[in-house]
Amino acid sequence: MTKDNTMHNKINYKQINWTDGMKINKDHFIGLENYFTACDADVRRIYLDEYSYGLMPLKSPKDKNLEFEAFIDDQKNLKVKVLTCRAITQAGYLIDISNGSTETSNGINLNVEATLAISNMQEKEFYVVISVNPFSRIPIGQAVSSESPLRQPLVIPEYSLQIVHATPNILASLEPDLLPLGKISVVNIKPEIDTTYIPPCTSMNCHNKLQEFHEFATKSINALEMNVVELIAEVNLKATSKALIDIILYLAENLLYYLNDKIFEFKWLLKSKPPVFLISSIVSMAHTIKNAIETRTPEEREKLLNYFSQHFDINPAKFKQLLDITIGIDYQHTDINQSFIKAEDFINVISLLFNELKKMEFIEGVTRTRKIDIIIR
Incomplete structure (x- = not known):
């Protein structure tokens, strides 16, 4: 899925050579505006x-940065319409759709929508992908009667929606000016928006599921730190088995040591960072635990x-697999939830494990069982 090369080639937009007495028209100003755009x-792409x-x-809190609807029309076509979208593409182009449609100079509603025929089609899952061309100007607004010639006073960029x-690899192949917004499943000729799909986000506070996971992770890390401190104190006080x-x-x-270094990042910084930073911190935690175990003798590890x-x-074996899966998370910015599922599984197990460890008597021969299920999704 590619776009016209002029979308990415700034060399097509040079500054205007203004000279005294030259004849000017709107193309000169449009060219200058395109250069600045x-x-x-380019400046945004630096960051x-x-x-x-x-x-x-x-x-x-009352605003939405993404809202779209999907339905099947009378011709058995899947139709998707974007109502709201505030985003930035990897190419640095802004997307700002606030009301789903705009009236053009012909009185026709300019909807940001797409249609796909689904009859006799085996594929039942689809991605909704949007693109923006800031160099294509769509006139909008109410014409002012006192102006001659009459014109719509404003313009918006051209948006294009695709289903x-x-x-498997479609999201990885998208060009920088394309942005996936959602995932749709069609079951019995009825579209269902996949609420588990999380599109690319500039930070953790851009999506309610990311905000919920940040709160969950922060609370879990705080509790984990307290449990680890209590565990160390308990072991020093009561344990009788030297090797254990x-x-x-x-x-x-x-x-x-890891938590001391990271806990305030969880509280203060990660909420405003891209989601990959939170995943990176959790992967580092799994790596810390695995290395701590692997650097002991085989007898100690077995004990x-x-x-x-x-x-x-x-x-x-399942515990080792949990650590390996967490360490091996392959973060995909176009499908964030897959990484968060694995990170959540790891946090749940480690939090519960250390919460129970602090209660244990570290005496060989004393058994007090508390079953901890390791769920790997």
Whole structure:
């Protein structure tokens, strides 16, 4: 899916050579405006990368930065209409759709919508993708009767909406001026918007699911820190098994060092950062835990994992798999939720594990089982 090369080639938009006495027309001003638009996009691209584009933060809690509807028309076509969208593409182009349609000079509503015939089609899942061409000017607004010739006073960029089949690599192949907005499934000729899909976002506070996950992660990290501190104190006070003491303390202290370094980032900074930063912090936590375990002797590792198995019914192989899956998260900015599912599974298990560990008697032969299920999605 590509666009015209002029969308990405600033060389097409040069400054105007103004001289005294020259004849001017609207093309000179449009050319100058296009040059500034291209320069503006170039400046934005300095601060944009593959993880920092997408939906923009809400202006107020009552506002929406994305809203679209999907339905099947009388001809059995899938139709999608964007009602609201505030975003920035990776190419640096702004998208600002606030009311879904605008009246053109011909009195026709200019809807940001797309249609796809779905009869006799095997594919049932689709992505909604939008693009913007800031160099194509669409006149809008009410003409002023005192002006001659009559004209609509304002312009907006040209928006284009596409419905594409949800093939495995389609999102990775999108050009920088294309932005995926949502995912739709068609079941029994009825479209259903996938509410689990999270489009690219410029920060964690751009989507309610990201905000909810940030709150969940921050609360879990705070509780985890308290549990680790209590665990270390409890082990030092009550434990009698030297080998078990050493590895439990080593694991807890390494995790505490990590939490001391990161906890205020979770509280203050990550909410306004792109989602990849939060995922990176959680992956680093899993890496810290795995390294703390792997750097002990085989006998110590076996003793620790056996302790987890006996007291919490944790399968050692499944626990290692959970760490490996979390460390191996391949963050995709065009499908954020897949990374957050794996991160959430990890946080749930580790939080529950250390919450129970602080209550345990670290004495060999003493068993008090609390089953912890490891769910890998």
